[in-house]
Amino acid sequence: MHKPIRKAVLPVAGLGTRFLPATKAVPKEMLTIVDRPIVQYVVDEALAAGIEHIVFVTGRNKTVIADHFDRAYELEDTLKSRNKGAALELLEKIRPPAGSTSFTRQQDPLGLGHAIWCARDIIGAEPFAVLLPDVIIKSQVSCLKQMVEVYNDHGGNIIAVEEVPDDQTHQYGIVELAETINERASRISNMVEKPAPGTAPSNLMITGRYILQPEIFDLLGRHETGAGGEIQLTDSMLELMGSQSFASLRFDGESYDCGSKAGFLSANIAYALDNPELAAELVPLLHTMLADRPAGG
Template identity: 45%
Template sequence: MAKVRKAVIPAAGLGTRFLPATKAMAKEMLPIVDKPTIQFIVEEALKSGIEDILIVTGKSKRPIEDHFDSNIELESNLKEKGKTGLLKLVEDTTNIGINLFFVRQSYPKGLGDAVLHAKAFVGNEPFVVMLGDDLMDSPVPLTKQLINGHEKTHASNIAVMEVPQEETSKYGIIDPESHVGDNMYSVKKFVEKPDPKEAPSNLAIIGRYLLTPEIFVLLEKQEPGAGGEIQLTDAIDKLNQTQRVFATEFKGQRYDVGDKFGYMKTSIQYGLTHPEVKDRLRDYIKELAGDLTAQDKKTEPKSKK
């Protein structure tokens, strides 16, 4: 069985939910306190044993490459001023311990098309797809959990998590067949963004996929689906008809940074663990909560006597 050593990070989206900030800036470079979201993804891959990563980019995404490249002028300036702590932070993003490659997706044709751009990079090996909108926190990285599942089944393995039934139209949803382990399911079918009334379950695909290379043959033939795009979920459903595809239910903490509110919540939650700001942020939240409570009391309707 081939070792899982490659990952693909699609990062070619336009980031329209964060306009105007993303007009000239990659949404993957939006910081969570002081670290770009894409760095969290790369670090998860590293902790999971991944050796090579292909980042699929698009227009205005050059800052992603620059972030993981050296900056001689900045490094020299920090060294001259004796700012060794900051210098190490900068150097660690260059010497991150994993091989990074880049390819551009010229036209936004969907997630399936972005993954198809990795065909030559992947070759005939199993690989992982990691989406930048989902940050995962658990003792065993989610990517590593999928790899562990693949080592047992020798098959594709998709990460899923329970979501409210009314939100199933936002996700790819699985129709589970049976449990094959503590947190793994065999799957009847995969459905892309079903109507909540028709969704076969509330187990949603959450941005981590371990796939066998046979997926590329299907993606090359895949017709546009929901939203007029090449949907990866549709190709996975077809793959499941010829070889088993399993789903692993994630039990850790998922941070959705794909929209403004989720991004703000994630920034606050990470800020509460950041050594430089956690104490002041906690005090500010308490102060803010008191102010909001006082404002609410002022606006409460007075009872009639």
């Protein structure tokens, strides 16, 4: 029987420089996809997978994230006085249960591996999930829930992957597969960060969702730096692969890299089109805008 996945780490300390000046005073995780901040989608995914406790690894000027998941007494009192029951119910729905969130600080920008290591004392000696908040995954079943189902059957470490065109593999972390577990999951024998064009072992990129065993903390705690002079999660996963099993899951869903402007805008359009009222207004506007653009523009 495998220990259950009860906790998740969300590294939210990044500066969001690609979205300046919007992120000068507003964390990139709080930029909105339609009517909810990016981080809300990621938290919803974790909760839908049965996560009981979420650890936010924050940096300076990120207190608004904690405020978002807290009570807003003045706002709630105003909504009550104005009989805005639907809005009040929405705020209640997005607030995690009391005591189910923790916030710890990454004082220095030393990389993703270091950010995860900062959560070590809160996670403790149990397996945990990592969800990168730059990536939101649109799916019928929570991506992390799909991963937890594979973990419950096979244990070990699980990484979410998805296919990318062969000519783009050099832009991502790519996994090398070993034996097949089922139609969507396979054992991993290697991971290569941004392989040179034409050398990738597969076309499956690492998508920003992980289930990891707690032994990863000992490896991250060595503070050995890799690419960019940062403590890289991939380096420690590769070392852990020597003693523990790693599996990939080709999840059912579509990811949006909201750390890029194109991905952020694509996510807004995709989620807006899911709303019948918005879609009724948006689709004609998109058609008109596209028709007015010059060919190839």
